Amino acid sequence: MGENGAPSGRRFDSLWGDSSVKKLCLALLAFAIIHAGTSGNAFGQAGQPAATSAAYGLQQGAVAELKEAQRELVSLAQAMPAEKYTWRPSEGVRSVAEVYLHVAAGNFGLTALAGVPPKPGFKFQGYEKSTTDKPQIIAQLNESFEFAENGISSLSDADLAKPIKWPDYPTVGDLILHIVAHAHEHLGQSIAYARMNGVVPPWTAAAQERAARRQQANPPTRPQD
Amino acid sequence: MKKPHLSLPVILALAVSCVASRAVAQASSQPADRTPPSYDMKPQSLLDLDDLHKKFVSLAQAIPADKYTWRPAPGVRSVSEVFLHVAGQNLRFASDLGTTPAPDFKSDGYEKSTTDKTKIIDQLNQSFDYAHAAIEKMANIDFRKPATKYGPDANAGDLVYLIVTHTHEHLGQSIAYARVNGIVPPWTAAQAQKQGQ
Numbered sequence: 001m002g003e004n005g006a007p008s009g010r011r012f013d014s015l016w017g018d019s020s021v022k023k024l025c026l027a028l029l030a031f032a033i034i035h036a037g038t039s040g041n042a043f044g045q046a047g048q049p050a051a052t053s054a055a056y057g058l059q060q061g062a063v064a065e066l067k068e069a070q071r072e073l074v075s076l077a078q079a080m081p082a083e084k085y086t087w088r089p090s091e092g093v094r095s096v097a098e099v100y101l102h103v104a105a106g107n108f109g110l111t112a113l114a115g116v117p118p119k120p121g122f123k124f125q126g127y128e129k130s131t132t133d134k135p136q137i138i139a140q141l142n143e144s145f146e147f148a149e150n151g152i153s154s155l156s157d158a159d160l161a162k163p164i165k166w167p168d169y170p171t172v173g174d175l176i177l178h179i180v181a182h183a184h185e186h187l188g189q190s191i192a193y194a195r196m197n198g199v200v201p202p203w204t205a206a207a208q209e210r211a212a213r214r215q216q217a218n219p220p221t222r223p224q225d
Numbered sequence: 226m227k228k229p230h231l232s233l234p235v236i237l238a239l240a241v242s243c244v245a246s247r248a249v250a251q252a253s254s255q256p257a258d259r260t261p262p263s264y265d266m267k268p269q270s271l272l273d274l275d276d277l278h279k280k281f282v283s284l285a286q287a288i289p290a291d292k293y294t295w296r297p298a299p300g301v302r303s304v305s306e307v308f309l310h311v312a313g314q315n316l317r318f319a320s321d322l323g324t325t326p327a328p329d330f331k332s333d334g335y336e337k338s339t340t341d342k343t344k345i346i347d348q349l350n351q352s353f354d355y356a357h358a359a360i361e362k363m364a365n366i367d368f369r370k371p372a373t374k375y376g377p378d379a380n381a382g383d384l385v386y387l388i389v390t391h392t393h394e395h396l397g398q399s400i401a402y403a404r405v406n407g408i409v410p411p412w413t414a415a416q417a418q419k420q421g422q
Contacts, residue, residue, distance in 0.1 A: 177266060177389065187397065188393065196297040
């Protein structure tokens with residue numbers, strides 16, 4: 001009932017007839033609808049967290065780091081003379097070729113463990129010692145990095161939370177972190193192997209060359225007496 | 226003066242609007258990301274960093290003090306310089322994650338500041354603890370924070386990734402340094418002993 005006992009419907013009719021009130025109502029409704037849509041958490045069901053994406057784009061980060069490892073490892077493999085591929089720092093330790101193939105095996109095997117369809121014909125056993133041929137190893141390195149990069153890119157955020165059967169890496173996301181760390185650890189090992197054999201990593205050689213050119217173009221000036 | 230009278234639809238619209246506004250206010254006064262992410266890289270990166278910490282320190286302990294100045298070729302980092310490079314980068318990266326810079330840490334000349342085995346192991350320990358603490362205090366949403374020093378699109382998550390990959394790279398290098406000097410990494414020796422039993 002209205003203030004004077006008149007039905008509120010009539011008062012509504014008269015107010016609704018007023019265009020400014022009509023606009024106010026529509027604006028308030030629009031505001032309510034828009035904010036109801038953007039404050040999903042407040043309006044969501046209790047105990048049912050909304051499916052948010054990971055705060056950090058793990059897949060993109062992993063692929064960027066893998067691409068860097070690929071670029072450096074492949075250029076290092078190219079710079080290493082073929083006859084050094086069987087060199088090893090001591091007995092029982094992986095040779096140059098075995099380290100490269102170990103990285104490739106990790107890329108193929110671990111990525112498949114993350115739920116990506118495995119590379120047809122790939123067998124982990126014996127793979128590291130399967131060849132010492134430089135061009136074949138470089139091709140395997142490239143193929144394995146592309147396999148890992150494409151495989152990781154194809155995973156959704158929901159895939160990252162899936163469990164895997166490996167106690168050290170309980171989820172797919174944990175395993176991806178390991179795939180990248182694994183490649184970088186053996187990149188560091190391979191750089192040390194190269195240095196021990198007098199090979200300067202190509203990117204370091206290029207940086208040194210650039211620095212030398214800069215110094216040549218701008219020789220240090222003698223201080224004025 | 227006539228009092229304005231609001232009908233049911235107007236009151237309803239006001240009520241809905243009030244609830245929505247309150248929800249918006251609540252959302253903005255709290256961290257925006259209150260739901261668990263599909264994957265949170267923090268726990269695994271901390272586990273990984275702790276494992277690296279253990280391996281680096283045990284390797285540094287296994288390498289004899291007189292080998293700390295060994296290097297594979299002139300112009301390449303020596304054993305001690307690699308260890309201090311790792312420690313220095315841990316301190317720098319952690320500081321870039323927003324942690325208060327480590328007191329007394331001077332970036333310039335740090336890698337060549339000492340070849341003393343005990344001091345270097347101490348520096349390694351401190352730097353890993355410092356990096357761990359920096360990541361530990363991050364909330365999930367902090368991983369999105371820009372870290373433009375590392376690239377126009379880089380964020381703190383990239384930096385955490387960099388800490389992990391950088392440290393792994395130099396662990397691989399340090400293992401190779403150890404191996405060429407006839408030193409078996411302690412965790413490999415322990416594993417071999419276990420298998421032999």
